[in-house]
Amino acid sequence: MVEGRIRVAHGSALPEWDVVAGARFVVALEAPAPADSVAAFVRLADDDRASLESLVASMPPAGGPSDAVGLVWWPDPVGDPGEVTLVVRGAAAVDLETGSGDRRLEAGEVHPWRLAEFAEVGALRVSTVGAHSLRPAADRSSEILQGTGLPGRATSVEWESPSALDGRRRGFADADTRVAGGPRPSIDAADEPESEPTPGRVVMRYRLDGGAVRDIRSVRVVFGRKPLGSRAGQDGVELVAIPGASASVSGSHLELRAEGRRLVATDLRSTNGVEVRRGVRSYRMRSGESIVVSPGTLLRLGGDTIIEILPPRIDPQDDRDRQAPA
Structure with a gap:
């Protein structure tokens, strides 16, 4: 598993999650989660090359009985463990301790899920929206996860970085705790931090039917x-x-949505669906499904219309022309 300590907690009268810890991820699925989704995450648990795309594809279908998901993914498990990517859906919430203060990520009104990247994360907890306190409750027991791929049920799952375990540890703030002279902030699409500073903003790109390269300048296309x-x-x-x-x-067949340095493709409940090709592998998206797409992915719409996802570029311009999020 990633450096640090992963711990699951058991509380009374709290919603439960099916938790799977992997070499590069921890996921909490609203219990009882579909057996095939749990099995898919278990298969990925020991794969230190498990990609964000494969993890998102393993999530249960949105709108089902197990709608809520909280996913934590470490882009580089042998690098800085403080750099994490989060995906939340439904009633899942992630609270974080970062170098810039305490943060909370919730899906809110974003559909089908919200993705955000963070740096300098010392600790985090996946739990339920509306939890009154994020401090350990007196009636709650916890256990440390010792290995990967062993699914278990809990009311929350926590991770602490090596630096937190070395003495920087401090309790998570209550929902109404004020930090840095103001209210505890929640994450908005306009201020999601990037994991690494860049000399400009990241511009996602695509090519339609082998034509000219196009930039994604809007939040959605x-x-x-x-x-x-x-x-x-x-x-x-x-x-x-x-x-x-x-x-x-x-x-209206397909939507591409920029989420930080990631690109999300959503089938807009099209009649003939979307075929996804990655190398020699291909599959068809479910109606209404959203996936994370990486450079090199080909999206076939209907007949011969193909959208090719290209590597992003860095725009050296300042933020004056940044599109406001929808």
């Missing part, structure tokens, strides 16, 4: 034969009508 609907009235949304698209491409 919607592709389709004639993309219309409520999304057109939102700020930060770009509508891309596919030239010469056949009837096999839906009016």
Whole structure:
């Protein structure tokens, strides 16, 4: 497992989670979680190359009986353990101790899930939205996880970095604790921290049907034969009508959404679906499904319309032209 200590807690009258710890991740699934999702995470537990894409693909379908998910992923398990990527959905919440203060990440109104990256994380806890206190309760017992791939049930799961274990440890603040002279902040899409500073902002890119390289300058890009609907009235949304698209491409077929340095693809409940190709492997997205896509991924819409995900570039411009999040 990643450096530090992972501990699960058991409390009374609190929602339970099915927890799986891996070499590069910890996931809490709303209990009882589907057996196939638990099994998928168990299979990935000992894989020190487990990607964020494979972990997100293992999550239970959104809107099902096990909707809430809290996922912690370490991009480099042998590097700085303080750099983490989080994915939350439904009623899951993650509280963090960082070098800039205490933070909380919740999905809020973001669908199908929220993704954020953090640096200088000393400790974190995955629990439930609305928990009144994040300090250990008197009636709660806890145990330290000693290995990977052993699913268990708990009311929360916690991780502490080596520096926290060496004496920097301090209790998590209550929800109403004030830090740095102000209220405990929650994470908004406009201020999600990046794991590493860059000389400019990261610009995600794609290519449509082998044409020119295009930058993703908006928060969302919607592709389709004639993309219309409520999304057109939102700020930060770009509508891309596919030239010469056949009837096999839906009016609003696919959405690409920038989440920090990641790119999320969502099938907009299209008629003919989206085929995902990564190298020699391919599969079809479920209707309404969202996945994290990496450079080199090909997304086939309907017939022969292909969107190629390209490596991002660094924009040296300042933030004056940054799009406001939708």
